[in-house]
Amino acid sequence: MDSDHANERVIDGDKSLSDVTHDIFSPLETRGSGRWWAGFLLAVSALLLGLVAVGYQIVTGIGTWGLNRTVGWAFDITNFVFWVGIGHAGTLISAVLLLFRQKWRTSINRAAEAMTIFAVMCAGIFPLIHMGRPWLAHWVFPYPNPRGSLWVNWRSPLLWDVFAIGTYFTISLLFWYVGLIPDLATARDRAKGLRRHVLRFFALGWTGSARTWSRYEIACVLLAALATPLVVSVHSVVSADFATAVIPGWHATLFPPYFVIGAVFSGFAMVLTLMLVARKVMHFEEYITERHVGAMCKILVFTGTIVGLAYMTEIFTAWYSASAYEQFLFKNRAMGPMAWAFWIMVSCNVISPQLLWLRKVRTNLGLVFVLSLVINVGMWFERFVIIVTSLTRDFLPSAWAGYTPTSIEIATLIGSFGLFFTAFLLFCRFVPMIAASEIKSVLLRRRAGDDRPLAAGETQPPADADARRAA
Amino acid sequence: MPCVGKDEVRRHREMTWMRVDRYFTGEGDDTQAVHQPMMCQHCANAPCETVCPVLATVHSTDGLNQQIYNRCVGTRYCANNCPYKTRRFNWFDYPRADELQNLALNPDVTVRSRGVMEKCSMCVQRIQEAKAEAARTGVPLVDGDIRTACQQSCPADAITFGDLHDTESAAAGLARGPRAYSILTELNVDPGVTYLADVRNRPQHASGERHGQ
Amino acid sequence: MSRRIHVALYTSEEKLLGALRASRKAGLTVLDVMSPYPIHGVDDLVGIPRSRLPAACLAGGLLGLGLALWFQYWTSSVDWPIDVGGKPWNSLPAFAPVAFEMTILFAGLATIFGLLLRSGMLPGRSGVIRDLRVTDDRFALVVTRPDAAVTDTELAQLWRDTGAVEHRDIVEREGDR
Numbered sequence: 001m002d003s004d005h006a007n008e009r010v011i012d013g014d015k016s017l018s019d020v021t022h023d024i025f026s027p028l029e030t031r032g033s034g035r036w037w038a039g040f041l042l043a044v045s046a047l048l049l050g051l052v053a054v055g056y057q058i059v060t061g062i063g064t065w066g067l068n069r070t071v072g073w074a075f076d077i078t079n080f081v082f083w084v085g086i087g088h089a090g091t092l093i094s095a096v097l098l099l100f101r102q103k104w105r106t107s108i109n110r111a112a113e114a115m116t117i118f119a120v121m122c123a124g125i126f127p128l129i130h131m132g133r134p135w136l137a138h139w140v141f142p143y144p145n146p147r148g149s150l151w152v153n154w155r156s157p158l159l160w161d162v163f164a165i166g167t168y169f170t171i172s173l174l175f176w177y178v179g180l181i182p183d184l185a186t187a188r189d190r191a192k193g194l195r196r197h198v199l200r201f202f203a204l205g206w207t208g209s210a211r212t213w214s215r216y217e218i219a220c221v222l223l224a225a226l227a228t229p230l231v232v233s234v235h236s237v238v239s240a241d242f243a244t245a246v247i248p249g250w251h252a253t254l255f256p257p258y259f260v261i262g263a264v265f266s267g268f269a270m271v272l273t274l275m276l277v278a279r280k281v282m283h284f285e286e287y288i289t290e291r292h293v294g295a296m297c298k299i300l301v302f303t304g305t306i307v308g309l310a311y312m313t314e315i316f317t318a319w320y321s322a323s324a325y326e327q328f329l330f331k332n333r334a335m336g337p338m339a340w341a342f343w344i345m346v347s348c349n350v351i352s353p354q355l356l357w358l359r360k361v362r363t364n365l366g367l368v369f370v371l372s373l374v375i376n377v378g379m380w381f382e383r384f385v386i387i388v389t390s391l392t393r394d395f396l397p398s399a400w401a402g403y404t405p406t407s408i409e410i411a412t413l414i415g416s417f418g419l420f421f422t423a424f425l426l427f428c429r430f431v432p433m434i435a436a437s438e439i440k441s442v443l444l445r446r447r448a449g450d451d452r453p454l455a456a457g458e459t460q461p462p463a464d465a466d467a468r469r470a471a
Numbered sequence: 472m473p474c475v476g477k478d479e480v481r482r483h484r485e486m487t488w489m490r491v492d493r494y495f496t497g498e499g500d501d502t503q504a505v506h507q508p509m510m511c512q513h514c515a516n517a518p519c520e521t522v523c524p525v526l527a528t529v530h531s532t533d534g535l536n537q538q539i540y541n542r543c544v545g546t547r548y549c550a551n552n553c554p555y556k557t558r559r560f561n562w563f564d565y566p567r568a569d570e571l572q573n574l575a576l577n578p579d580v581t582v583r584s585r586g587v588m589e590k591c592s593m594c595v596q597r598i599q600e601a602k603a604e605a606a607r608t609g610v611p612l613v614d615g616d617i618r619t620a621c622q623q624s625c626p627a628d629a630i631t632f633g634d635l636h637d638t639e640s641a642a643a644g645l646a647r648g649p650r651a652y653s654i655l656t657e658l659n660v661d662p663g664v665t666y667l668a669d670v671r672n673r674p675q676h677a678s679g680e681r682h683g684q
Numbered sequence: 685m686s687r688r689i690h691v692a693l694y695t696s697e698e699k700l701l702g703a704l705r706a707s708r709k710a711g712l713t714v715l716d717v718m719s720p721y722p723i724h725g726v727d728d729l730v731g732i733p734r735s736r737l738p739a740a741c742l743a744g745g746l747l748g749l750g751l752a753l754w755f756q757y758w759t760s761s762v763d764w765p766i767d768v769g770g771k772p773w774n775s776l777p778a779f780a781p782v783a784f785e786m787t788i789l790f791a792g793l794a795t796i797f798g799l800l801l802r803s804g805m806l807p808g809r810s811g812v813i814r815d816l817r818v819t820d821d822r823f824a825l826v827v828t829r830p831d832a833a834v835t836d837t838e839l840a841q842l843w844r845d846t847g848a849v850e851h852r853d854i855v856e857r858e859g860d861r
């Protein structure tokens with residue numbers, strides 16, 4: 001099975017095993033470049049801004065947001081769904097592509113999984129702070145209590161969210177950590193002094209023994225096999241927040257697949273944004289190659305087109321249902337007072353990714369970077385459109401209301417980006433950003449050994465080695 | 472019910488448990504407004520109840536949709552999912568806003584804190600008091616013993632409250648009548664509130680579609 | 685009781701595999717192989733039994749599923765039934781998402797803790813590290829001579845023939861491992 005992909009080049013440059021170790025680990029042993037510090041300070045300031053906004057909101061009340069009796073959710077849950085969606089690409093790259101044995105994932109899976117964890121952290125904050133009384137948030141957990149015991153409402157999609165997000169975060173974190181152990185051991189074995197002690201603690205006594213590797217690989221496949229349905233279920237559950245409601249524009253059976261594909265779409269756009277920045281800042285051009293960018297662009301065209309299909313299906317369903325409320329809703333979305341948000345969504349998510357059909361566009365990294373940002377914006381607006389336009393005008397016109405965000409909500413959104421980038425930049429500095437042990441296992445030169453230089457043009461390992469590996 | 476001031480009302484944050492919706496019929500000089508009081512419909516299949524993660528809004532054995540303020544964590548999911556949009560949220564700490572105003576609060580009704588949802592309770596304090604009194608004296612409740620505040624204060628006597636299971640009650644009789652209808656029945660939320668169509672004798676030339684009330 | 689073990693270092697996967705075969709043929713007992721990345725095909729040569737992690741994973745999943753279904757049923761139908769939106773006490777379809785998530789959670793935790801416990805990996809453990817470079821670019825072969833079946837010179841010859849870049853002998857006392 002492996003030999004099918006053996007001559008597929010994952011990284012550029014003619015690297016030996018120790019080159020890989022050096023390239024990946026030496027940036028961690030420095031003080032960080034000026035660019036890194038600039039980015040870090042910017043991210044921390046955004047985070048502080050968000051903290052101030054959230055602090056003020058918790059002390060004063062949800063009234064500091066622009067919500068009203070009709071629109072009970074807006075920025076809060078939009079941000080929640082947006083961040084959960086971002087997280088999904090990480091799991092897909094690490095789990096689904098592992099199951100499909102796509103080797104190009106090895107360059108980006110570590111960073112993508114880290115992105116998942118940070119995005120889920122950002123997401124998890126919103127259901128917490130959107131509560132009127134967040135200090136009672138522990139009531140969503142079913143623990144024995146002196147009130148009866150009064151348990152929880154298992155029928156509520158919000159409760160499903162608690163379990164879905166909790167499981168997703170736990171499994172993603174552990175999966176990521178397990179993947180990290182061999183590399184932590186490498187860092188440990190290169191380090192001295194206090195750094196060595198710290199790393200020794202986290203490397204869990206990894207020795208590189210074949211017995212451990214054997215078990216380890218099985219565990220990784222099992223976890224990937226668990227993570228794949230998990231990631232699908234998480235966004236399906238998130239979509240159930242809307243799909244199980246009675247409100248037109250929310251109440252749609254299309255939602256679970258529509259949300260999952262949207263999540264993949266937005267997540268891959270975010271991975272692309274981060275990777276394009278990281279390869280420049282951390283000098284990983286040979287590891288995150290243009291082939292990686294090209295492969296992700298193709299995924300974006302594919303998922304973006306499905307998202308467009310989902311938008312059309314929604315409109316068709318509304319028309320075909322002959323339900324006056326549904327039909328009104330879609331007219332209102334496209335032509336009502338919030339039509340601007342709808343058209344931002346359509347142009348960013350459906351029209352802009354179509355440019356990626358062109359090879360010229362896919363190989364122009366600057367343009368790809370801009371498109372990835374545009375898609376991120378578009379996907380944020382998708383959630384905003386679904387949540388807010390559906391709420392503003394539902395059944396009884398007497399209850400209709402508009403919605404305008406306040407500065408506190410905008411600051412909270414900026415703060416969530418601050419948290420995300422702070423965590424991501426710390427990750428780039430302190431954790432090997434590329435899975436070195438996995439890169440080593442797909443290195444073309446690995447069997448030849450360091451002492452025998454690769455002959456010019458030689459890309460294929462000896463056939464007998466392949467046969468052994470396939471066995 | 473707190474008075475939130477005009478700025479908050481402009482932000483659609485009024486706290487009224489019952490609003491009076493207006494629908495218009497006719498055109499020009501013939502325009503007529505029809506009124507429809509709208510409050511919590513105490514749906515039997517209440518969509519607001521299913522979505523609450525912490526069981527802060529559930530059904531009572533009387534068939535009321537209850538809001539349990541001290542359990543509410545304020546997700547506002549119930550308000551989003553109420554098709555009649557009758558739920559009201561405490562955006563700020565209203566009760567403590569004005570010390571003097573606090574003295575005017577109804578001692579029988581719980582004061583709601585910031586961050587919890589509230590809505591028409593169908594005067595549950597009156598129902599509970601009457602039931603307790605009946606249990607104490609041993610005299611069974613009869614139709615008309617309990618009157619809700621809105622019923623009491625309506626000069627046109629447009630509101631009738633009673634036990635729908637008691638086929639003899641005035642409310643049950645009206646709900647069975649030919650003029651009875653409910654709102655948004657197509658959602659199958661099975662509202663507990665029934666409206667009566669207003670039958671008017673209007674001059675022949677009156678045009679326009681009639682909206683019942 | 686102590687035993688003498690021998691560690692040889694190689695620079696590539698291919699050489700290691702060759703040495704592995706040669707030492708088995710020479711009658712050495714292969715204790716372990718250490719490498720910077722997993723080498724496919726060494727399991728049989730080293731004699732590593734099939735892992736039972738898949739069974740642990742399945743058991744964890746079934747436990748999670750069973751617990752979640754039972755707990756949801758018990759809390760909403762037995763312990764304190766409450767009328768929520770006119771739904772039946774036992775709203776089984778609505779219990780499916782949480783049951784599914786708990787299945788995954790328990791299966792995942794069983795897999796991960798199974799891996800860590802069976803491999804003796806715990807925070808702060810140091811493990812027996814044969815050479816610091818096995819996490820970088822070296823492949824270590826760890827063997828022992830059963831009843832000194834192979835002589836010192838034969839062993840040295842074996843290391844030379846298989847291209848070992850380094851080799852050393854270690855006396856290991858019981859309890860070291």
Ligand code: SF4
Pocket residue numbers: 510511512513514517518519520536552553554555556557558590660
């Ligand atoms: S009218 Fe609204 S608040 Fe009242 S029971 Fe029905 S859904 Fe709930």
